[in-house]
Amino acid sequence: MSESLLDVGVIDGTASPAGLRPEKFNRHTFWCGQSGSGKTYALGVVLEELLLSTALPLVIIDPNADFVRLGEVRDGVDAATAEALTSRDVRVLRPASHGGDALRARFSTMLPQSKAAIMRLDPIVDRLEYNAFLHLSDSAETLDASTLIGSLRSSDDPGQLAIAQRIENLGLLGWQIWAGEHPSASEIIAERPDATVLDIGGFAHPDESLSVVLAVLDDLWLRREERRPVLLVIDEAHNVCSPELSGTLGVAVRERIIQIAAEGRKYGIWMLLSTQRPSKVHPGVISQCDNLGLMKMSSPADLAELGGVFGFVPTELFARAATFEQGQALLAGGFAPADGVVRMRARYTHEGGADVRVPLRGRAG
């Protein structure tokens, strides 16, 4: 294997190493395959290799706690690899109720339109309240959520009182994600650890996950002129950029991802998105991806859709995906030295949320 390639497995049907070009992660990558095809496992392999061979900071949006053990090396891994991996700075941020480093957002530094989205405020439908909020956010830039409510309740402006009621009705102040005196995820990511895993599952309210993702995305975007490279890895990307996401908050998150897909590349904000079917991710995102990882996909309609987006991949290679076994992947685009099928290698680090097994009974003879 050439020194400069990531070791992700072998070329299918051979013992020859299959590599990926690390420098081509400066484009967006789409990783797709049906449930159980091995996407999350394969992403883990790619992330291990990026940790080993690059200094590209990873921010991993992890809805199923699959990557929370990315910093823990399995037994049997060679000593040099194990030492290199364990020396990397991998931060795992989880809902505060889990203990450990908590995954938090700072309301006061979020963009006004993002705060409004969290409060489900629509600029047209809720125009009086939204307008009161806009004037408030001019003057209350530095207030955090709990300080805000006190000043709103004591106001004699009906718009401000309505906002206070809205915050209380949505239960926003009871959410675990607010940073207060603690560091927010964005503040930790700004230090550029080698990897930051955001375990966004496990919050009591689904809007907490979306809000923390929105805060992280906004901050990366607002600092884009710093041009500090980062790879934003989004497993189960349909959670945050499905065309079907509705509601002000879901739409705000998706729109930000579409914007990063379209404009992030030149600022060094690159994405690696994984999902089960192409139609589950907004076309404005997939159409911006230059690299493709395709695992087993039986549906001819899904394969045809992918063929439409990744027109540079020969049709016969796509057709093979229907009969792939777990761990086989078609790698194509700039990051693959040659478009072709590989068999992913075994993981060096532990998986977080491996499949649940069917409980078996011992049979009496």
Ligand SMILES: Nc1ncnc2c1ncn2[C@@H]1O[C@H](COP(=O)(O)OP(=O)(O)OP(=O)(O)O)[C@@H](O)[C@H]1O
């Ligand atoms: N190459 C592999 N070698 C060994 N085990 C694997 C491999 N790929 C996947 N597995 C195992 O198969 C199971 C399913 O894999 P994985 O979770 O990666 O699938 P997935 O495509 O992400 O599915 P979903 O879309 O449902 O999230 C896991 O328990 C994983 O450990």
Ligand SMILES: [Mg+2]
């Ligand atoms: Mg998965």
